[in-house]
Amino acid sequence: MKAKTEALRTYVRLAPVIPVVTIEDARASIDLAQALVGAGLPVVEITLRTPAALDAIAAVAKAVPEAVVAAGTVLSESQIGEVVDAGAKFIVTPGTSTRLAERLSEAEIPVMPGCATVSEAMALAELGFEILKFFPASVSGGAPWLKSVQGPLPKLSFCPTGGIDPSSAPAYLSLTNVPCVGGTWVAPAEALRKGDFARIRELAAAAAALRPAT
Numbered sequence: 335m336k337a338k339t340e341a342l343r344t345y346v347r348l349a350p351v352i353p354v355v356t357i358e359d360a361r362a363s364i365d366l367a368q369a370l371v372g373a374g375l376p377v378v379e380i381t382l383r384t385p386a387a388l389d390a391i392a393a394v395a396k397a398v399p400e401a402v403v404a405a406g407t408v409l410s411e412s413q414i415g416e417v418v419d420a421g422a423k424f425i426v427t428p429g430t431s432t433r434l435a436e437r438l439s440e441a442e443i444p445v446m447p448g449c450a451t452v453s454e455a456m457a458l459a460e461l462g463f464e465i466l467k468f469f470p471a472s473v474s475g476g477a478p479w480l481k482s483v484q485g486p487l488p489k490l491s492f493c494p495t496g497g498i499d500p501s502s503a504p505a506y507l508s509l510t511n512v513p514c515v516g517g518t519w520v521a522p523a524e525a526l527r528k529g530d531f532a533r534i535r536e537l538a539a540a541a542a543a544l545r546p547a548t
């Protein structure tokens with residue numbers, strides 16, 4: 335678990351934002367990953383919400399080695415092996431049942447499991463997880479929640495995701511327990527559908543330049 339946690343710590347420190355993307359056509363994923371990497375966002379979470387997701391993860395893992403591709407929206411045990419086989423570098427879940435958390439703790443690759451409460455975070459910490467996704471962040475307490483848990487949960491850090499945009503991101507990034515935030519705003523579905531990678535590059539460059547609020 336220690337080596338996996340350290341690998342994940344490296345990934346979450348690579349950039350201030352992890353774009354969360356839902357891919358309809360796996361062919362677009364390579365251009366997308368190249369645009370994100372080129373703009374300074376090497377980590378991308380591809381959600382398992384479409385039939386194309388596994389192919390997209392595999393395509394990025396193979397064709398864009400500079401990218402760190404995470405498999406998101408992992409909800410079941412059977413998906414763990416599938417995303418490992420596809421070449422995902424780490425796994426992200428929106429929330430984590432007790433059973434899934436146990437299986438995830440045995441996964442071959444690092445996992446950033448989702449939580450939304452202190453008790454959920456504590457249950458995940460008991461299994462050895464130290465870097466958690468806080469989801470859905472904006473409606474579960476937002477940056478004030480994260481600030482409040484710094485005292486009682488000093489070993490944990492969080493990637494808040496859900497309802498975050500460029501205006502709210504700096505407040506999250508100013509917290510010592512937040513190495514990065516996640517969000518869909520960097521690669522909007524509309525831009526992806528149109529193949530508007532220039533727009534995505536622009537949004538990604540702005541996201542890569544985000545700094546903590548002072």
Ligand code: 3PG
Nearest residue numbers: 354495496497498517518
């Ligand atoms: C996720 O799975 O992390 C969410 O879909 C993020 O969505 P949002 O950034 O649009 O809130």
